[in-house]
Amino acid sequence: MTMIKKLTGLVLAYLILASALQCAVAQKEKEGPNILYIICDDLNDYIGVTGGHPQAITPNLDRLAQSGISFTNTACNYPVCMASRASMIYGLYPHTEQFFDVKSPLFHQGPYVRERLHSYIEYFKKSGYAVYGAGKIYHNLMAPEGTWSDDEGNSIYSVPPNWGPFPGDGKMNATLTEPAKEEYLAKQQYFAHGEFEGMQSMWTLSSLDGTPFDNHPKLPEDFNSGTAYASLDEIPNSNGCDGWYLYDKPYRYNNEDDRDPMPDEMTAEFICGLIEKGFDRPFMLSVGIVRPHTPLYVPKKYMDLYPLETLQMPLGIKEGDISDIAEDLGRNRNKPKIPYGSHGFHEYDLLNGYKEGEGMREFLQAYLACITFVDEQVGKILEALESSPYADNTLIVFTSDNGYHIGEKEQVFKGSLWEESCRIPLIIAGPGIKAGEVCSLPVSLVDLYPTFLDYSGLSAHPNKELGGPELDGYSLRPLLENPQGVWDGPEVSLSALGSDANHHHKTKPDKHAQHYSVRSERYRYIRSASGQEELYDMKEDPHCWTNIAGDPEMKPMKENLFAQMMELIDRREPYEIFQCWIDPQER
Ligand SMILES: [Ca+2]
Numbered sequence: 001m002t003m004i005k006k007l008t009g010l011v012l013a014y015l016i017l018a019s020a021l022q023c024a025v026a027q028k029e030k031e032g033p034n035i036l037y038i039i040c041d042d043l044n045d046y047i048g049v050t051g052g053h054p055q056a057i058t059p060n061l062d063r064l065a066q067s068g069i070s071f072t073n074t075a076c077n078y079p080v081c082m083a084s085r086a087s088m089i090y091g092l093y094p095h096t097e098q099f100f101d102v103k104s105p106l107f108h109q110g111p112y113v114r115e116r117l118h119s120y121i122e123y124f125k126k127s128g129y130a131v132y133g134a135g136k137i138y139h140n141l142m143a144p145e146g147t148w149s150d151d152e153g154n155s156i157y158s159v160p161p162n163w164g165p166f167p168g169d170g171k172m173n174a175t176l177t178e179p180a181k182e183e184y185l186a187k188q189q190y191f192a193h194g195e196f197e198g199m200q201s202m203w204t205l206s207s208l209d210g211t212p213f214d215n216h217p218k219l220p221e222d223f224n225s226g227t228a229y230a231s232l233d234e235i236p237n238s239n240g241c242d243g244w245y246l247y248d249k250p251y252r253y254n255n256e257d258d259r260d261p262m263p264d265e266m267t268a269e270f271i272c273g274l275i276e277k278g279f280d281r282p283f284m285l286s287v288g289i290v291r292p293h294t295p296l297y298v299p300k301k302y303m304d305l306y307p308l309e310t311l312q313m314p315l316g317i318k319e320g321d322i323s324d325i326a327e328d329l330g331r332n333r334n335k336p337k338i339p340y341g342s343h344g345f346h347e348y349d350l351l352n353g354y355k356e357g358e359g360m361r362e363f364l365q366a367y368l369a370c371i372t373f374v375d376e377q378v379g380k381i382l383e384a385l386e387s388s389p390y391a392d393n394t395l396i397v398f399t400s401d402n403g404y405h406i407g408e409k410e411q412v413f414k415g416s417l418w419e420e421s422c423r424i425p426l427i428i429a430g431p432g433i434k435a436g437e438v439c440s441l442p443v444s445l446v447d448l449y450p451t452f453l454d455y456s457g458l459s460a461h462p463n464k465e466l467g468g469p470e471l472d473g474y475s476l477r478p479l480l481e482n483p484q485g486v487w488d489g490p491e492v493s494l495s496a497l498g499s500d501a502n503h504h505h506k507t508k509p510d511k512h513a514q515h516y517s518v519r520s521e522r523y524r525y526i527r528s529a530s531g532q533e534e535l536y537d538m539k540e541d542p543h544c545w546t547n548i549a550g551d552p553e554m555k556p557m558k559e560n561l562f563a564q565m566m567e568l569i570d571r572r573e574p575y576e577i578f579q580c581w582i583d584p585q586e587r
């Protein structure tokens with residue numbers, strides 16, 4: 001080979017390489033920023049920027065809010081974990097995908113779901129993104145098989161959801177006898193889609209008779225995991241327990257500085273590790289933090305930040321507040337008309353009846369402690385991002401799957417259509433997004449998937465090629481660039497709650513037979529399945545204490561909000577959920 005030929009070869013090689021590099025750069029620019037999506041579990045508006053509790057300590061979230069837009073009027077589209085997440089992940093309202101919780105068929109578990117629907121996870125994978133997840137993204141592990149694997153079948157997921165450590169005795173399932181064992185495992189299968197070793201301990205583990213320890217032994221016997229709270233130094237060593245357990249193994253706790261990590265700490269570590277290692281293409285990271293979901297077990301140092309003596313009870317608690325609510329949504333012990341019956345009232349009664357009401361205060365202390373714990377995990381991830389090459393080219397989205405009542409309307413739970421359950425935090429920061437501003441227009445979780453697509457330059461109709469439904473939400477980008485501007489979304493956010501009236505696990509739910517709420521900039525309007533109404537003027541009555549649905553002067557406003565509600569509900573035909581369960585050959 002002559003020198004000329006060699007040189008020509010080198011030049012050619014250089015040119016090819018350069019153009020390939022340029023192409024890669026152009027491709028990356030075209031695909032837009034990376035996405036870091038963080039979703040908490042049961043975090044209500046008790047953080048700095050939404051101001052739900054004046055004593056909440058959330059310095060990292062405050063800092064994030066200072067660098068982006070805070071949507072202070074954000075709703076989940078279903079106020080309970082599983083249905084809220086299913087709706088968010090597929091970008092469809094619950095009434096579109098026909099999943100109204102508990103007794104509805106689980107559309108996203110159907111083996112043929114991917115024939116017509118792309119989850120945002122699947123779609124970003126398909127679009128060439130480096131996709132990873134950790135913690136609770138889907139409800140527990142209820143993702144369709146293969147969701148968390150890459151093209152080569154490698155896992156792109158870590159830290160299965162777990163609210164532990166839990167009190168236990170380490171004996172658990174081995175000692176379960178039939179049929180208790182069968183029932184127990186069926187429950188695990190239902191909730192966990194148990195692919196991962198150690199999932200049994202998700203709901204707690206251990207018992208000699210099949211009854212799990214879902215409570216801390218320091219608390220009254222009739223308490224359960226929904227009312228349990230303790231700091232980690234309160235090692236459970238009575239009533240049959242001999243310590244903390246996590247993922248079916250003993251959890252080591254010697255002191256605050258010498259202990260095993262909590263699941264959320266493992267999640268933060270996994271995500272920070274990915275960011276530090278770096279990516280060869282744009283990434284989409286989904287981070288599922290499980291606190292402040294109950295049981296509220298948390299390191300002591302966070303409890304110490306909220307001394308009981310100076311702790312203020314939530315501002316929205318008012319005696320007699322439920323006297324004017326819709327009967328369908330109230331305490332109907334014998335004939336519940338909401339999916340979880342009187343659960344939220346029951347949890348309130350337990351806590352309020354303990355230590356002459358001090359139980360409520362201690363629970364609040366633990367809830368706030370968990371929020372600060374969450375804030376610290378988020379802080380670690382933000383710091384890793386800030387000191388990485390991705391600091392200026394990453395869309396950061398922080399939110400929660402549903403809110404939570406801490407005593408307001410005699411509830412300690414989610415699963416209501418009131419502000420406490422439906423209102424969630426939403427902070428978005430990133431390139432081109434205004435810093436430190438607030439948007440008070442009503443938006444909801446169903447708007448996140450379209451926002452991800454918009455920023456990534458991907459099709460706004462990810463189900464098109466599958467012949468599946470269009471997404472229900474709208475990109476928030478216009479509001480991120482100008483929070484006082486206009487966007488394509490509706491003037492109200494919509495939240496649904498199953499009526500438990502006429503649907504069962506294998507029958508088709510009727511979207512018109514459910515409870516709904518819409519939130520405008522000023523009002524919250526609630527309509528039960530049987531037509532009972534509540535209306536609150538949030539400007540005059542920020543805690544929703546006075547139901548003004550019966551006020552004749554409010555009739556036009558009520559009718560207007562009802563019309564907007566129905567317009568959203570009837571905009572399109574429901575997705576045929578049973579398609580997900582039936583083999584195409586047999587249809
Ligand atoms: Ca939740």
Ligand SMILES: [Ca+2]
Nearest residue numbers: 321324545546
């Ligand atoms: Ca009231």
